[in-house]
Amino acid sequence: MSETNTQLAEALGGVLTRASLPSVGEGVTVSALTRLTAGAANETWRFEASGSSGQQTCILRRAPFVAEAAPEDSQNLGKAGEARVQAAARQAGVPAAEVLTVLTEADGLGEGYLMAALAGETLPRKILRDEAYAELRPRLPALCGAALAQLHQVAPAQVPDLTPSPAAQQLERYETLYRSFEQPVPVFELAFRVLETRCPQEAPQGIVHGDFRIGNFMVGPEGLRAILDWELAHLGDPMEDLGWLCVPSWRFGVMDQPVGGFGQRRALWDAYEAAGGQLDPDRAAFWELFGALKWGVMCMMMTRAHLSGATVSVERAAIGRRVSETVLDVLNYLEGKESFS
Amino acid sequence: MSGQRPTAPELVAAVRGFLEQEVAGQLTGATAFNLRIAVNVLAIVERELAAEDDSATATARLGALLGEDPGLGREALEEKLGAALQSGALGLASPGLLTHLRADAVRQLGIDNPRYGSYRRENGGAISG
Structure with missing residues (x-):
């Protein structure tokens, strides 16, 4: 199934005319259609929409026609849920x-939705190193903490159909996935057993973003502009989001700043509590170690997609060698070398 | 064919140099991105070819850790290690376990990505930048 950009632009004009938004109105035409992401994952397009009441820069986020098999499939929200x-x-x-x-079946464009385009920076290395964000960086852990506290206080009933994904279930899902590769990684074997003993039995349930890390939010010099990529949202332990943000793989070399390479956990945690979040450092620590292990298993999964011939690419081949990054990270947690003070 | 020049690492280095110096500049977008990955992949192969064979020490270490005959060979011992960890027969408190795992982890990361932050921290290098 393929479509030309002209066909897509015409169809998008139809979608916006159908939606009859106050900002653009009807008789919408679409120009400057540009694809922002390449590859097999979600498609993201940017375009200008112009109609009877005005003009707006829009983003189309659309599921690929052939979805990649992922362990998250079992909790796939669908684009409408996202x-x-x-x-x-x-x-x-x-x-x-x-x-x-949100796209409907009648639009004929597959699954997806349109949103207002925002300007800002998402690239981790720029956020962590550019002079433009020097004053933002010390404030960023607190901004992330406050945003997560707000998210976690949204009543789950506001978003029906979110799948519950408690810690024990995720641990089991990733161990099963790992075993399916039949490639033993001794450090991962040890980590699965240790995590089993540390797995939180009881945890409050909230709306969890599921992939909140540097790279998945947009900033400007003044602050946090938008949290992106909501497709892995689920019901679960809110501490999952705090832990995932601190996984070493997302520090981009700034290892002594556990919060995304830009701050200390204390600043994140204090702001989280100040904004009404219910902090539990032990559960956050569980999710951080689990996150490091999970990313390792995901790297194994992505490289399997190449080796099996399902998604052949040099990138998917190379990512298998990133497993050893997570092996050392997981070992550091197991040996208590990650300081949580 | 020992003594043959160029050696395998020299051949791989030649291809990597060609890609970096002559091809990279002509590419844009996704192809340029994938070329950078290809260059990194060749660097991994070079480091793996150049790495010292540690199988004798690793096998001896594994044998001692498991109380098994190193003569079983590394692969069989690795399998026993995995099973012992999965069953919980070996765990965090087992003497020598973490030392063995760390030695293995650091060696492999030195081949796969010596620029990774945790590797540089391990080796006393700068931890930021």
Whole structure:
């Protein structure tokens, strides 16, 4: 199934005319259509929409026609669900782009949704190193903490159909996935057993973003502009989001700044509590170690997709050698070399 | 064919140099991105070819850790290690376990990505930048 850019632009004009938004109105034409992401994952397009009431820069986020098999499939929200959780978060005051309309079957464009385009920086290395963000960086852990606290206080009933994904279930899912590769990694074997003993039995349940890390939010020099990529949102232990943000793989070389390479856990935690979040450092530590292990297993999975011939690419081949990064990281946690003070 | 020049590492280095110096500049977008990955992959192969064979020491270490005959060979011992860890027969408190795992982890990361932050920290290098 393929479509030309002209066909896509025409169809998008139809979608916006159908949606009849106050900002653009009807008789919408689409120009400057540009694909922002390449590859087998979600498609992201940017375009200008112009109609009877005005002009707006929009983003189309669309599922690929052939979905890649992923362990998250079992909790796949679908693009409509993703749009719902993003809109509910925005309504609760979480920085997120405005959802304009969700594609319907009649639109003939597959699964996806349109949102208002935002300007800002998402590239980790720029956020961590550019002079433009020097004054933002010390404030960023607190901004992340406050945004997560707001998200975690949204009533789960606001977004029906979110799948519950408690710690014990995730641990089991990733161990099963890991075993399916039949490639023993001794450090991972040890980590699965240790995590089993540390697995939280009881945890409050909230809306969890599921992939909140540097690279998945947009900043400007003044602050956090938007949290992106809501497709892994689920119901679960809110500490999962705090732990994942601190996984060493997302520090981009700045290892002594556990929060995404830009701050200390204390600053994140204090702001989280100040904004009404219920902090539990032990559970956050569980999720951080689990996150390091999970990324290792995901690297194994992605390289399997290349080796099996399902998604042949040099990138997918190379990512298998990133497993050893997570092996040392996981070992550092197991040996108590990651300081949580 | 020992003594043959160029050696395998020299051949791989030649291809990597060609890609970096002559091809990279002509590419844009996704192809340029993938070329950078290809260059990194060749660097991994070079480091793996150049790495000292540690199988004798690793096998001896594994044998001692498991109380098994190193003569079983590394692969069989690795399998026993995995099973012992999975069953919980070996765990965090087992003497020599973490030392063995760390030695293995550091060696492999030195081949796969010596620029990774945790590797540089391990080796007393700068931890930021």
